[in-house]
Amino acid sequence: MSRVRTLFLLLTVVTALYVIMTLTSVARRSGIFQPVHSSVARSDIDVARDGESTHIGGSVLYKVCHDVWNPKARFQIGKLPTSRRNECSCGEGAYESISKDYYTRRKKELEEWKRYEERKKEPFVVNTAFSPLSYPGSGLVVEPGMTIPIAPLYLHPTALECLRYGFHNNDIMINLTCSRTLGRIYLSLNLHAYKLSTSTEVFGNNTHSLQIILKSTDDVINFLLSHIHYLSVYYDIFARDVISVKVQNFTSEINVLIKRSTMPILYDPGPDDDIAGKVTIVTKTFERRQSIENLVKSIRKYYRHVTIVIADDSENPSPIHGDNIKYYIMPFAEGWFAGRNLVISQVRTKYFLWVDDDFEFTARTNLQKFINKLEDAEERLDVVAGVFENRKGKTIRSDKIYKTINVVEGDESGDCLIRNLGSHRTLKNYPRCYRSDIVINFFMAKTLSVKRIGFDPEYSRVGHTEFFIDGLGQLSVAICFDVTVKHARYKPEKYLFYRRRQNDPENLNKSVEHTLFKNNLKCFALH
Structure with a gap:
């Protein structure tokens, strides 16, 4: 039995050798293999020492040296293809320009902006293969x-x-x-x-x-x-x-x-590391005296020492006095974003919390949770928002309170911007938080990050999405459902009169034209 097994193994080996020799012969005849060494080793180099001539004797090494040092042997990178800019559309119900006379002015400003931005782009680098x-x-x-x-x-x-x-x-x-x-x-x-x-x-x-x-x-x-x-x-x-x-x-x-290196700008939280040394609460009020009083009272119930900064452009303002309260009176009906710029300019802490004047703090308005997320080195957030709760204390859950922005490149007439409901993704470390582009007016932000963007005072009556459009690509934004604030809606008649003016044709058209010009848009749709 062992003799038969030995003969079988011998026959197998002979057959395998025959197959290998046949394949090798075919490969050589077809030019697939060349009769050269299989690797580049010191033995591939035929070198004569002691004054004798030196030359390369290995075919593989010569081929490698030729590919390494001969520029024609390398793959040449031609002109990279560029995407062609085509005309875009925002669909039905979009805001578009009424007048076209500003295109020439906008084109000039856009070219200047592009020249500046082009300097900041990282160069496209192609490292060639077989580089010596x-x-x-x-x-x-x-x-x-x-x-x-x-x-x-x-x-x-x-x-x-x-x-x-x-x-x-x-x-x-x-x-x-x-x-x-x-x-x-x-x-x-x-x-x-x-x-x-x-x-x-x-x-x-x-x-x-x-x-x-x-x-x-x-x-x-x-x-x-x-x-x-x-x-x-x-x-x-x-x-x-x-x-x-x-x-x-x-x-x-x-x-x-x-x-040139930039200098660090650091905010001192104070020796006690208290929240009052980290956060300033800011708001703007207009013709809602009762609301602003209720807001301040609710803040002081939970945060006695946090500084509150208020801008008031009411017709007959009545300042609120108290410890750590800064009340600034503005010209009558100066506008929302102008008020925002004013209060942000007075912030001296690392973070600020924006609230509307008809909000009220509750036990679930936990500012430390906001701070924890802003200080998370992995998430790297600039703005983190909370959500509303109604008068009964129930959280208002809706995808309408956070939105995304999609910009489609267009031709010379401008790009197309579409605002959609929803978010981009869930935060890795916070399952109740979502990355988005636009959030509600209850958010904590890094002071320096927002100051770099600012609030365009051209938006006096209409303006919320516009701030987040300006911050697109510069502000990392999220919304979280673990921090809430009560939205105690209060709309007195005088307040409503000026609020309705944001929808009158003249004011609306002015705002639309400004957005189209400033952001180089052909149209924008707010879904």
Whole structure:
């Protein structure tokens, strides 16, 4: 039995060898395989020592060296395709422009805005395959007038092998040039001290163009590359330079960002780390004296020492006095966003809480929960809102209280903006919170983040979505259902008279035209 098994195994091995030999023969005839070594190893290099000639003897190594150092062997990146801007539409019921005479003015302003924004865009960097050189495509940041090493900058070991064993018989040339001449390039190395002056020549040191010529193919190349620096000589708080690098036939580009560092702006919460040192409550009131009194009273029930800032543009204002209450009187009917700018300008804490004047705090108006989310390093929120509860204390749940914004690129007539109900996603660490673009007028925000956006005083009677449109892409917004405030609606006749004016044709058209111009829109739809 064992004899039969041995014969069977022998027959199997012979058959397998025959199949392998047949396939190999076919592959060679078809050109799939070439009779070369299967890997690049030291044995692939036929090198004669002791003064004898040096040459490359391995076919695979020669092919690799050819692909590495021959620029024609690399895949060339052509002009990248760009998306064509087509005319867009907002659908039925959308707000569109009535007059077209502002298009010329808007086009001029838009071109200026684009020039400024273009400077901030990250450069598109393509790192080629079979690159003999390791280099930073982007990410180099230098202060104006300061120096930064161009690192990492070194040749791959395989590329060095090619040079060392004669793939290029001429001198090795390294060229670095500042394409935009915003800086200088220099070699921070004393060649005499390292006994390199006889084998290395340097031209244009500390100029816009540096050239290094090596007459030797020893291990000094990467040592020299590690001592090349960039010096910013053109002052600007934000500019970009491009360093063109050429080693033999290989060329690449390194992007350098010249940027002035910003100073931190820190808010001191106080030695007690109390909520009063972190949050200021702000609101604007208009012709609702009873409401603002009820709001202040409810705040003081739960937060006795938190500062309250109030802006009042009523016709006959009657200030509220008390500890940590700042009451500012504005010109009559000056407007909502003007009032918001006023109260925000007086905030001295890291966060502020915006409330309408007809809100009332309850036991579920927990401001610490807002703070916890704003200080969550993973979520990185700028604005976090709560929800309403009615007079009976029941939470009002509706997808109408949070919305998303979709902007569709259009042609020269402008883009199309559509506001939709709902949210983008649930917050990872807070299952009762949702990322959105627009929330209700009960939110806590980072003071610095909102000050960068501001409130456009052009919106005097109409204005809520408009603030979040201005903050799109700059403010990270969420709404959470674990913090509530009572909405004690109160609408006296005088208040209603001016509130209804927001819907009169003249005021509405003015607001629409302003939004279309400012945000370069052809139309917008508010669903």
